[in-house]
Amino acid sequence: MTKKKTTEVRRDEIISASLRLIEKNGLDNLSVADIAAEINLVPSAIYRHFGGKEEIINVLIDFVDRSLQTNAASVAGSSNDAVRKLESLYKLHTDFLKTQPAIPRIVFSLLAANKNPTLKKRIISVITDYAYQVQNILAKGQCNGDIISTIDPAATALLFIGMMQPLIILSQSEDSSVDILKQEMWAVYARGIRN
CATH class of the missing domain: 1.10.357.10 (Tetracycline Repressor, domain 2)
Structure with missing residues (x-):
């Protein structure tokens, strides 16, 4: 069974993924769906940690x-x-x-x-x-x-x-x-x- 990550660890992963995506595609193209895909999550998981983009x-x-x-x-x-x-x-x-x-x-x-x-x-x-x-x-x-x-x-x-x-x-x-x-x-x- 996979150990559940802490909120702090997951938030850091989301921020790191956001930075990678912005570097590659720019800020305007950043989306919650793309962030979720970057770290193998469903978009609703992002919303557990952030209110949105x-x-x-x-x-x-x-x-x-x-x-x-x-x-x-x-x-x-x-x-x-x-x-x-x-x-x-x-x-x-x-x-x-x-x-x-x-x-x-x-x-x-x-x-x-x-x-x-x-x-x-x-x-x-x-x-x-x-x-x-x-x-x-x-x-x-x-x-x-x-x-x-x-x-x-x-x-x-x-x-x-x-x-x-x-x-x-x-x-x-x-x-x-x-x-x-x-x-x-x-x-x-x-x-x-x-x-």
């Missing part, structure tokens, strides 16, 4: 938020040098996107459409909070003399986040130069902000 997407947004906040918190005490903190955060962020390729598809899909304003508002809030943390690192770096005083921390934080988009696009190809480009992009950014 929207609730699953909300949990995915929570996952993005937790991941970004964890990365930001992990660099908070890593160095007194703001540029080194940002470099560590950049590596964590690019590694996260590399290991979770469905995440950019979720973010771009929610930002591009107005199908669900509540979900769109939530993902914007997650990105805004993360940008604010980057902005704080930059502002503190200016106070410490690590970062040049002539930059605007808010705009420079957005540039930090914006560096991810070309890497995401290039990672869709089999181009092995993505890792080299990632390092070169960081070097350009760091030269532009270091005092």
Whole structure:
């Protein structure tokens, strides 16, 4: 007899399956039936753990938020040098996107459409909070003399986040130069902000 899985284990399986399907087919094509088929369940079993697709997407947004906040918190005490903190955060962020390729598809899909304003508002809030943390690192770096005083921390934080988009696009190809480009992009950014 097969041992029944706990609710937590089953929810994790559903989220993992959702991420795989989004990576393959995009967020708009995600369906409860496909998630169930991906993990050999009937659709009604998914509804025992989630109220439907929207609730699953909300949990995915929570996952993005937790991941970004964890990365930001992990660099908070890593160095007194703001540029080194940002470099560590950049590596964590690019590694996260590399290991979770469905995440950019979720973010771009929610930002591009107005199908669900509540979900769109939530993902914007997650990105805004993360940008604010980057902005704080930059502002503190200016106070410490690590970062040049002539930059605007808010705009420079957005540039930090914006560096991810070309890497995401290039990672869709089999181009092995993505890792080299990632390092070169960081070097350009760091030269532009270091005092």
